[in-house]
Amino acid sequence: MATKTKDRAETSAAPAKAVNGTAPLPEAKLKQIYSTMLKCRTMEEKIRILFKQGRFSGNYYAAVGQEATEVGCAIDLRPSDTIAPSHRDFIANLIKGTPLNLMISQIYARKTSPDQGRSSPAHCGYAPLNIITPASTIAAQLNIGTGVALAYKMQKKDDIVMAFSGEGSTSLGFWHEAVNFAGVHNLPIVYVIQNNLWAESVSVKLQTKVEDLSIKAQGYGIPGITVDGNDAVAVYRVASEAIHRARTGGGPTLIECKTYRWYGHSEIDPAKYRDPAEVEYWKSKDPIPFMENYLAKYKLWSDDFKAQILESFQKELDAAIEFAEKAPYAEPEEALDHVYSFSIRDRELNRKTWTPTVLQK
Amino acid sequence: MPLITYIDAINTALNEEMKRDEKVFIIGEDVGVMGGAFKATKGLIEEFGPDRVIDSPLAEGVIVSSSIGAAMAGMRPVPEIQFVDFVTPAMDAITQQAAKLRYRSAGTQTCPITLRICYGGGVAGGLYHSQTNTTWFAHEPGLRVIAPSTPYDAKGMLKAAIRDDNPVIYFEHKKLYRSIKEEVPSEDYTVSLDKAVVRREGSDMTAVSYGYTMQLMLQAADKMKSEHGINVECIDLRTLNPIDHDTILNSVAKTNRVVLVQEDHRTLGISSEISAVIAEQAFECLDAPILRVTAPDIPAIPFAPTLEKFYMPTVEKIQAAMERCAQY
Ligand SMILES: Cc1ncc(C[n+]2csc(CCOP(=O)(O)OP(=O)(O)O)c2C)c(N)n1
Ligand SMILES: [Mg+2]
Numbered sequence: 001m002a003t004k005t006k007d008r009a010e011t012s013a014a015p016a017k018a019v020n021g022t023a024p025l026p027e028a029k030l031k032q033i034y035s036t037m038l039k040c041r042t043m044e045e046k047i048r049i050l051f052k053q054g055r056f057s058g059n060y061y062a063a064v065g066q067e068a069t070e071v072g073c074a075i076d077l078r079p080s081d082t083i084a085p086s087h088r089d090f091i092a093n094l095i096k097g098t099p100l101n102l103m104i105s106q107i108y109a110r111k112t113s114p115d116q117g118r119s120s121p122a123h124c125g126y127a128p129l130n131i132i133t134p135a136s137t138i139a140a141q142l143n144i145g146t147g148v149a150l151a152y153k154m155q156k157k158d159d160i161v162m163a164f165s166g167e168g169s170t171s172l173g174f175w176h177e178a179v180n181f182a183g184v185h186n187l188p189i190v191y192v193i194q195n196n197l198w199a200e201s202v203s204v205k206l207q208t209k210v211e212d213l214s215i216k217a218q219g220y221g222i223p224g225i226t227v228d229g230n231d232a233v234a235v236y237r238v239a240s241e242a243i244h245r246a247r248t249g250g251g252p253t254l255i256e257c258k259t260y261r262w263y264g265h266s267e268i269d270p271a272k273y274r275d276p277a278e279v280e281y282w283k284s285k286d287p288i289p290f291m292e293n294y295l296a297k298y299k300l301w302s303d304d305f306k307a308q309i310l311e312s313f314q315k316e317l318d319a320a321i322e323f324a325e326k327a328p329y330a331e332p333e334e335a336l337d338h339v340y341s342f343s344i345r346d347r348e349l350n351r352k353t354w355t356p357t358v359l360q361k
Numbered sequence: 362m363p364l365i366t367y368i369d370a371i372n373t374a375l376n377e378e379m380k381r382d383e384k385v386f387i388i389g390e391d392v393g394v395m396g397g398a399f400k401a402t403k404g405l406i407e408e409f410g411p412d413r414v415i416d417s418p419l420a421e422g423v424i425v426s427s428s429i430g431a432a433m434a435g436m437r438p439v440p441e442i443q444f445v446d447f448v449t450p451a452m453d454a455i456t457q458q459a460a461k462l463r464y465r466s467a468g469t470q471t472c473p474i475t476l477r478i479c480y481g482g483g484v485a486g487g488l489y490h491s492q493t494n495t496t497w498f499a500h501e502p503g504l505r506v507i508a509p510s511t512p513y514d515a516k517g518m519l520k521a522a523i524r525d526d527n528p529v530i531y532f533e534h535k536k537l538y539r540s541i542k543e544e545v546p547s548e549d550y551t552v553s554l555d556k557a558v559v560r561r562e563g564s565d566m567t568a569v570s571y572g573y574t575m576q577l578m579l580q581a582a583d584k585m586k587s588e589h590g591i592n593v594e595c596i597d598l599r600t601l602n603p604i605d606h607d608t609i610l611n612s613v614a615k616t617n618r619v620v621l622v623q624e625d626h627r628t629l630g631i632s633s634e635i636s637a638v639i640a641e642q643a644f645e646c647l648d649a650p651i652l653r654v655t656a657p658d659i660p661a662i663p664f665a666p667t668l669e670k671f672y673m674p675t676v677e678k679i680q681a682a683m684e685r686c687a688q689y
């Protein structure tokens with residue numbers, strides 16, 4: 001199947017009118033996309049400050065700069081749909097609706113976090129909304145997500161899976177095992193590659209010889225498309241089509257979103273390996289002001305509108321931070337829980353000593 | 362009760378579980394049309410169709426990872442690895458995902474898969490069709506690892522594994538497939554996944570093994586009785602993780618002597634762990650050093666008959682260790 005490249009010019013030149021026969025997006029949806037991006041940005045910038053202030057330890061992998069990709073792709077998912085996130089997709093929780101108190105508890109590794117303080121700060125899952133708790137192994141969630149999609153197909157559900165991965169992950173063998181398998185079984189899954197040009201310090205040029213990663217879809221007989229990942233409306237359109245295809249039995253799609261992470265790989269990476277001009281160029285393509293201009297053109301945006309969103313979200317966020325900071329850590333021995341469906345506490349904590357049976361008599 | 366082979370027991374268990382629960386499905390290389398490399402899944406695709414008996418692509422990673430995801434979403438997958446020698450592409454899925462999903466989600470996300478793995482030597486399979494490698498998985502908390510040694514257990518433990526809420530690695534020894542028969546009930550039954558079992562009672566010495574070498578150990582114990590009048594208590598470990606310590610320690614408290622037998626190579630094998638547990642928790646009970654009968658520490662089991670024989674534990678090697686233990 002064909003791999004197409006949609007760029008900003010094609011998808012957003014006259015977005016309120018029909019594009020290629022596509023209906024323009026409802027105003028409420030456009031506003032929802034914008035406000036969600038704004039919240040994601042606000043939350044992650046705050047988390048970065050909290051880290052610098054030493055208020056939580058560990059690390060964090062900010063997706064600042066990539067919000068259009070994540071929000072555009074995931075905003076319309078149903079609670080029963082599954083997200084398979086990577087380390088950089090903490091904000092997927094915000095988009096899907098994980099309670100903020102629990103998310104920030106995850107940052108603080110408190111007992112109140114969905115994993116009760118087991119994993120690391122950015123690796124947040126949430127079972128009630130079908131967000132797979134991520135491992136750090138790159139591409140692992142994408143593989144598990146593929147299995148969830150297999151179950152959805154077997155169960156004849158119309159739920160779908162959205163699996164996120166970075167461009168670096170596409171070099172791993174089992175990334176390909178999963179996408180190939182989804183193609184063979186026509187699974188209801190959307191693979192989203194967030195191509196932010198870097199995998200830690202390694203340029204995409206050292207990951208692959210291809211220009212557009214979506215071309216890899218051809219090897220698996222599924223549709224692939226590359227989209228400007230900083231244009232939320234373009235991403236939304238492309239994702240909607242892919243989600244619809246997955247839901248209606250049309251099988252998987254591979255979407256490449258070209259985007260950029262503003263900061264280092266993590267909070268302890270100064271990202272000296274990047275040309276500052278490159279960073280500046282991408283900051284000038286900030287998806288949030290881009291969306292503001294877009295909305296303003298249709299009289300859907302004002303300073304006031306933005307201030308309102310920020311004001312109420314700041315309150316929510318501050319309350320969540322307070323909640324998390326006051327929440328307890330798990331008790332030390334809780335480290336022994338949730339290994340199996342049964343408890344191992346007795347086994348680990350009470351080791352008995354045996355004496356010879358003859359002496360016992 | 363019908364007299365059936367070990368592989369019939371597996372096939373019957375799969376069939377019955379698929380009938381009992383439509384969430385159960387099979388996935389693996391050649392499991393469908395061909396009915397499995399050893400015919401463990403024979404006839405299942407005819408009965409249950411290709412949607413429930415999936416001939417997977419040649420990709421162990423996704424055989425296991427897709428099963429993990431499907432289990433998370435409510436299914437009861439029974440993936441198969443054709444030879445344990447080829448399980449390595451699936452190691453991330455098994456050790457980093459299946460073993461840790463429940464833990465990392467604080468019990469909110471789980472993956473009850475039953476991964477059947479064919480393993481073991483003594484069949485002239487050569488370096489890459491004879492490996493044991495059970496230890497790799499026994500080292501992973503979060504996985505149940507089981508290795509039945511009889512047709513009765515093969516059936517009852519497979520059924521229990523499929524119904525269990527934990528990821529289970531089910532090791533089936535290819536040498537056992539057709540070499541032993543046992544009367545096995547045609548009614549539904551399960552066998553505990555937590556307990557070792559005393560296969561032969563004795564008061565002079567405890568011997569512990571699992572899988573194929575458990576059968577060899579029983580033969581050696583019979584010879585100890587007939588040739589020396591020594592009564593060896595034989596324990597079939599059955600579960601390699603978490604190990605049932607109590608059954609072993611109770612026996613050691615009674616016999617005061619221990620021989621441990623494993624087909625896996627020596628260093629850090631199951632027997633090493635059992636030795637440590639006995640030394641820590643039953644030191645006072647020992648009248649003799651713990652002896653181990655294992656394969657040597659070489660990379661894999663070599664092909665030529667002389668080499669393979671040197672590698673494998675045999676009845677003679679086990680009996681020699683038992684004699685040494687008794688003489689101490
Ligand atoms: C299998 C594996 N190898 C290496 C790592 C260490 N690591 C963590 S993130 C990362 C780079 C990931 O790059 P990419 O897939 O592009 O995602 P991004 O961080 O850019 O979002 C590496 C090498 C890992 N977590 N897992
Ligand atoms: Mg990247």
